[in-house]
Amino acid sequence: MGITLSLIHEEISALSAEDVAELAKRLEQDDYSNPFEALQDWHLLRAIAFQRQDLVKPYLYLLDLEAFDEA
Numbered sequence: 001m002g003i004t005l006s007l008i009h010e011e012i013s014a015l016s017a018e019d020v021a022e023l024a025k026r027l028e029q030d031d032y033s034n035p036f037e038a039l040q041d042w043h044l045l046r047a048i049a050f051q052r053q054d055l056v057k058p059y060l061y062l063l064d065l066e067a068f069d070e071a
Helices: 002-013 017-029 035-051 053-062
Strands: none
Touching (some): 002 035
């Protein structure tokens, strides 16, 4: 499992702003052949947001992250 996580980290660190823009464009268009493809892209954008916030700032609205009050 550690190898997979480090591989994902390396892949994310190699992404450019153009790569993230293309990912966001796919999510915005929501033209996937099945819902699992959309979910994979969403999870990838979320992972990028945790590791490379600077690349994801213009697309945070696609993640629909909200603070929840569990009180």
